[in-house]
Amino acid sequence: MMSAALLLCATLNPCGTGSLLPVSAQAGGRAGEHWQQTASATHRSYHVDAVDGDDARDGLSPATAWRSLAKVNAAPLEPGDTVLLRRGGTWRGQLTPRSGADGAPVTYAAYGEGAKPLLLGSVERSRPEDWQPAGDGVWVTGRLKSEELRPQPDFAGLSWGMWAEGGAEARAETLGGEPSVHRVTCVHPGTSTNHIQLTTSGLNVRTGECCLFTFRARCTKPFALPLVQLMKRDAPWSGYSETPAPALSIGTEWSELTVRYLATTTDPEARITFFLGGALPEGAVLELQPLSFSSSPGGNLAELAVDVGNIVFDDGASAGWKQWGPAELKQPGDYWYDAANWELRLCSPANPATLHRRIELALTRHVVNQGGRHHVVYDGLAVSCGAAHGFGGGSTHHLTIRDCDVSWIGGGHQFTTPEGHPVRYGNGIEFWADAHDNLVERCRLWEIYDAALTNQGGDNNVEENLTWRDNVIWHAEYSFEYWNRNGSKTRNVVFEHNTCVDAGFGWAHAQRPDKNGRHLMFYWNPAETTGFVVRDNVFCNATDSLLRMDNDWRAGLTMDGNVWWQAGPVAWWFLKERWSPAQFGEYRRVTGMDAGSVVVEPRFVDASKHDYRLLQGTAGARAAGG
Secondary structure (H helix, E strand, O other), X not given: XXXXXXXXXXXXXXXXXXXOOOHHHOOOOHHHHHHHHHHHOOOOEEEEOOOOOOOOOOOOOHHXXXXXXXXXXXXXXXXXXXEEEEOOOEEEOOEOOOOOEOOEOEEEEEEOOOOOOEXXXXXXXXXXHHEEEEEOOEEEEOOOOHHHOEEOOOHHXXXXXXXXXXXXXXXXXXXXXXXXXXXXXXXXXXXXXXXXXXXXXXXXXXOOOEEXXXXXXXXXXXXXXXXXXXXXXXXXXXXXXXXXXXXXEEOOOOEEEEXXXXXXXXEEEEEEEEEOOOOOOOXXXXXXXXXXEEEEOOHHHHHOOOOEEEEEEHHHOEEOEEEOOHHHOOOOOEEEEEOOOOEEEEEOOOOHHHHOOOEEEEEOOOOEEOOOOEEEEEEOOEEEEEOOOOEEOEOOEXXXXXXXXXXXXXXXXXXXXXXXXXXXXXXXXXXXXXXEEEEEEOOEEEEEEEEEEEEEOOOOOEEEEEEEEOOEEEEEEEEEEEEOOOOOEXXXXXXXXXEEXXXXXXXXXXXXXXXXXXXXXXXXXXXXXXXXXXXXXXXXXEOOEEEEEOOOOHHHEEEEOOEEEOOOOOOEEEOOEEEOHHHHHHHHHHHOOOOOOEEEOOOEEEXXXXXXXXXXXXXXXXEEOO
């Protein structure tokens, strides 16, 4: 039987041990055969050129290429169609793929020469004029000027009404004043935000514009106003803003508040709704005075309508340190995203653009938003600088992500706990809930806030037929994370021939309140799990441990043929037990896992340049734990 180390060496060097193939060539011939089959079914090929393209063209040849991601997202692609992005090009924004069909996927790939097409989920602020001094060594991104605003001319004349449901009870009345004051007296708040609503409609909004709603408020009992939403005036009650406005604190004295929206729809009859249910205290009297509603083209301000989860300086030379209030900006690199004003404040000894060649503000949205998509192939793309997931979305199937680079992902604000602790997130490639028949192979992933690769889900879902193979990962908090929840099933998940190096050594580890650097992070998993295989991988060094497994689902897990190496004191964390590298034999005896695996120090071609192909002789390195 071939040893684990020899097996990995052969896998990562398919043309012979020690051959210096590019990382993208590490998988052998299986994927190439699949590409031949899908390519033959292609109907039309559309070209996209970030420099010389023009969205007014037909895109059907390099000479008539499109230019923008917006054009790609809006294109009525059919099963079998291919979108080819020119190598060396850079696109900012979010790719929203189209679904294909069985035997005819929609493919997103590359053409031409040069570096992989780069999709950035960030906005750039690299010019000195992008920053203004705010005092005390703090610099702020540009602000909206009042002369850019277009007021809603008849706003003061709009009528307001109240709605109560779900057992809630409240009384509303309009008082005098200019503008009028609306009073809401809460008899019973109900339990959900929609149980008490104060609304008006007739607002003229346009896609892509920045809208500002300003009002005064006070209440006899202080409370947090959970949501003031810009939305459709009738069913299906869709929201009209990309991100919901943050909760607002209402006190006993009058205060003036402004809510900002980035409009996602054009509608002359849009509605504003104060959602008060479950929040307005029983017996409280709330007074609201709507002052104005205005809009502007948005521009640079609208680009920061979502949370900035990370700042990447100089193509990854360093990263920002996210803080949660202006008082915490103390050290160079500290920054705070002001959600109420769509501004970013950065601590810097001088104008940041004079100290850094390039500044990327990573936004909290998926770079590739593939929720609900199926029969899609991504081949040879680079995805970077997004503060949510690189590839994200639930209920996907028949996706192939091949030969892609995913880097500098995550760090966005996901939610704040009831105790007031903010939680950040962001995975390189995530398959969430009800994912099946997906393949990720020959990708490289680095500098990821959470997991480089993960399939996970909530209650009562099924994850099955997912394959992760021949990928190279470094500087992610977790290389591979898995869990599933109550009533769920996980079947036939294979994680094989992957090289995972330096988990927890990335940009985010020091910032995390929950430092947890692991290669295999198996959180609590009550799901019925069968056919889960982890084999023939290299797991080399982690800040905390190589493996963490929180509950016992070994009946559905096969783990074997792996190469383990840990310089730290803890290599394996299984339930409540921990073993050092020297205790490998005891780990195997107690767990029954990794019978054919070894503890051996991998020898890479050039780890300093992240070339993690195994050199000849790795199999002869010291093995421990026999």
